[in-house]
Amino acid sequence: MGIMLSDIIKHTRYKVGHFTSPVINDDREMISIDGKEINETEFIASYQNILGEIHRHGGDATVLTKFEWWVLIALEYFGRQQVDYVVLEAGQHGLCDPTNAVENPLVVAFSKIAPDYFEQQETNLVKITETKLGAIKQGSTVVSYPGQDATVNQYLKETTAKVGATWYDHKPKITLLKSAPDGLLLNVNDLKGLKLSLTGSYQIQICQRCYKL
Known part of the structure; x- marks a missing residue:
């Protein structure tokens, strides 16, 4: 994180x-x-x-x-x-x-x-x-x-x-759009199509905590 x-x-x-x-x-x-x-x-x-x-x-x-x-x-x-x-x-x-x-x-x-x-x-x-x-x-x-x-x-x-x-x-609203070997595609509140170059569902929780910070 x-x-x-x-x-x-x-x-x-x-x-x-x-x-x-x-x-x-x-x-x-x-x-x-x-x-x-x-x-x-x-x-x-x-x-x-x-x-x-x-x-x-x-x-x-x-x-x-x-x-x-x-x-x-x-x-x-x-x-x-x-x-x-x-x-x-x-x-x-x-x-x-x-x-x-x-x-x-x-x-x-x-x-x-x-x-x-x-x-x-x-x-x-x-x-x-x-x-x-x-x-x-x-x-x-x-x-x-x-x-x-x-x-x-x-x-x-x-x-x-x-x-x-x-x-x-x-808690920010995070929607998983796509999961692939090269990362995750997310919607985070009003941010659409955010690319996270890390895999694993727990990365969404880490992203959520960073967004809170």
Whole structure:
């Protein structure tokens, strides 16, 4: 979903940073601006800037995990490049995920919460959901996956109200016109004949969530 959303924002002429994991070939794939991954020079510059700030404040850089370093480098790089928006995909660390350090997200989007998503083989959806709630911050707008479990959605709604965020429940109307090996042909509200170059019915739900965002 992150790539799809980033592309949508980019094509509206905004400068968009994107952080995602895991990667396929190179760790630098995690960090990109307008679809172009961070180069080695910029990566080193961000690393040195962060390291300098840690030392200036008397901190210990060795206590940071690899994933925490990547999140910090992404945020420093995006700030230095003055992007308009950032699509920041959380990892699987729940309440301890370093992306939770962002205090003022504009929108918080939840993917499908299910037992097979959780590393520790937890099967209780409420307990799994509890680990994700740290992402919801005061003043943010919360969007959930279309078809999310009703119990999960209720828990998310309660937390949204409790912290002073806004629950967004508008669902765009999507009609599947054609499914082929090269993608899907859709009507999305007033957009007719939209070509989605991805296959699989679940792509419609991902498209729906991107449209909500």
